[in-house]
Amino acid sequence: MDRIRIVGGSKLNGTIAISGAKNAALPLMIAGLLTEETLVLDNVPRLADVAQLQRILGNHGVDIMSAGKRPGDREYQGQTLHISAANIIDTTAPYDLVSRMRASFWVIAPLLARMHEAKVSLPGGCAIGTRPVDLLIMALEKLGAELVIDGGYVVAKAPGGLRGAAIDFPKVTVSGTHVALMAATLAKGTTVITNAACEPEIADVADCLNKMGARIEGAGTPRITIEGVAKLHGARHTVLPDRIEAGTYAMAVAMTGGEVQLAGARPELLQSALDVLTEAGAVISVNPEGIRVSRNGAGIRPVKVSTAPFPGFPTDLQAQLMALMACAGGASEITETIFENRFMHVQELARFGARIALDGETATIDGTAKLRGAPVMATDLRASVSLVIAGLAAEGETMVNRVYHLDRGFERLEEKLSACGASIQRISD
Numbered sequence: 088m089d090r091i092r093i094v095g096g097s098k099l100n101g102t103i104a105i106s107g108a109k110n111a112a113l114p115l116m117i118a119g120l121l122t123e124e125t126l127v128l129d130n131v132p133r134l135a136d137v138a139q140l141q142r143i144l145g146n147h148g149v150d151i152m153s154a155g156k157r158p159g160d161r162e163y164q165g166q167t168l169h170i171s172a173a174n175i176i177d178t179t180a181p182y183d184l185v186s187r188m189r190a191s192f193w194v195i196a197p198l199l200a201r202m203h204e205a206k207v208s209l210p211g212g213c214a215i216g217t218r219p220v221d222l223l224i225m226a227l228e229k230l231g232a233e234l235v236i237d238g239g240y241v242v243a244k245a246p247g248g249l250r251g252a253a254i255d256f257p258k259v260t261v262s263g264t265h266v267a268l269m270a271a272t273l274a275k276g277t278t279v280i281t282n283a284a285c286e287p288e289i290a291d292v293a294d295c296l297n298k299m300g301a302r303i304e305g306a307g308t309p310r311i312t313i314e315g316v317a318k319l320h321g322a323r324h325t326v327l328p329d330r331i332e333a334g335t336y337a338m339a340v341a342m343t344g345g346e347v348q349l350a351g352a353r354p355e356l357l358q359s360a361l362d363v364l365t366e367a368g369a370v371i372s373v374n375p376e377g378i379r380v381s382r383n384g385a386g387i388r389p390v391k392v393s394t395a396p397f398p399g400f401p402t403d404l405q406a407q408l409m410a411l412m413a414c415a416g417g418a419s420e421i422t423e424t425i426f427e428n429r430f431m432h433v434q435e436l437a438r439f440g441a442r443i444a445l446d447g448e449t450a451t452i453d454g455t456a457k458l459r460g461a462p463v464m465a466t467d468l469r470a471s472v473s474l475v476i477a478g479l480a481a482e483g484e485t486m487v488n489r490v491y492h493l494d495r496g497f498e499r500l501e502e503k504l505s506a507c508g509a510s511i512q513r514i515s516d
């Protein structure tokens with residue numbers, strides 16, 4: 088398996104093009120199952136998760152044509168996918184394909200809505216907690232589906248089709264909201280989702296579904312109303328920029344020092360993270376091309392942060408913030424409220440000399456002036472990138488093993504960071 092070698096200590100200076108958001112691209116691709124016409128998606132990032140989802144959709148009989156960058160295109164325009172689910176030949180999503188990626192489970196919604204049946208393996212994904220699917224099942228049951236769990240699969244049927252319903256989530260869930268939203272587009276009658284997730288990726292998917300002929304109002308707020316329609320049609324949609332990628336590089340600059348333009352980043356998608364970075368001593372400015380982040384001279388100030396659903400501080404930036412706080416001039420506190428076991432990076436950051444104490448869902452980080460490079464490995468995506476950030480700022484060499492996780496969510500990571508002066512290379516054995 089590939090490894091990444093970093094020699095730390097260089098400031099980051101230059102421009103990083105922000106890619107399309109993984110967490111929007113995946114449900115958007117899945118939404119392609121809802122229509123027999125072609126859905127064209129622009130700005131799809133080239134990621135292992137996207138490639139894996141292409142395999143899963145291919146197994147259902149979906150044709151996907153990808154057209155890449157053309158001369159004159161800007162780099163962050165990503166790839167264009169033409170997704171055509173004219174004939175769904177198989178309504179089973181098998182374990183071998185689904186177990187590697189959490190979002191692949193969401194195919195259950197369009198399959199049920201359009202084919203009235205689905206058999207989908209229980210999902211895998213990042214090892215950050217138990218991650219049940221009870222609320223997704225509850226939402227589909229409200230819409231009239233019958234579901235049983237059999238041999239590791241969720242077997243779902245809706246013989247007469249789905250029916251609109253009131254779905255009130257007892258806790259905010261991104262996956263639950265995506266599934267309820269997609270399923271309700273083709274249900275008979277009106278669906279009202281309350282306590283819906285407000286993440287920008289939900290609103291992006293709803294925008295695309297509306298272009299496909301769906302009737303959705305309120306996406307991006309806690310109350311979403313969907314008037315079901317009989318059929319959806321083809322459309323063209325551009326995936327919104329990745330706020331987690333932007334926030335990750337912003338944290339990296341705050342840690343190493345220097346000045347970087349995050350081209351294509353949209354500040355309103357990560358305001359809470361930008362506020363925390365400002366509090367920590369980074370200088371953030373917004374311009375028509377994106378966000379500029381710098382830290383020159385000033386030290387890193389400690390912060391106290393809790394993760395929360397959007398518009399709060401995202402759990403997907405928690406590990407990266409912890410790497411940054413490892414070098415702060417004082418004690419910081421980070422509380423993880425979304426996933427019960429998202430601290431796998433703590434023991435790996437300790438290899439750099441970071442001083443972190445865990446008490447339940449709160450980590451106290453006692454900042455140190457200098458980290459030292461080390462061999463490290465992480466078992467989830469954002470934890471892995473927090474180790475890259477620590478390696479960029481640490482003295483000496485860092486080897487990040489098990490790069491598979493990084494490739495799931497960060498497009499051309501080494502290339503983007505090298506172009507800003509980092510010493511970072513991939514080693515393929």
Ligand SMILES: CC(=O)N[C@H]1[C@@H](OP(=O)(O)OP(=O)(O)OC[C@H]2O[C@@H](n3ccc(=O)[nH]c3=O)[C@H](O)[C@@H]2O)O[C@H](CO)[C@@H](O)[C@@H]1O
Binds near residue numbers: 110219261
């Ligand atoms: C592909 C994708 O978009 N992944 C994101 C998505 O994950 P994901 O959609 O899995 O996260 P959810 O918002 O659904 O999960 C939030 C919390 O609800 C719990 N829960 C969820 C569903 C359920 O049926 N029962 C239940 O108890 C989860 O265990 C977790 O504690 O949102 C998370 C929270 O912003 C992000 O960290 C992930 O990057």
Ligand SMILES: C=C(OP(=O)(O)O)C(=O)O
Binds near residue numbers: 212
């Ligand atoms: C947790 C993540 O992904 P997934 O939900 O696919 O595991 C993530 O993107 O940080």
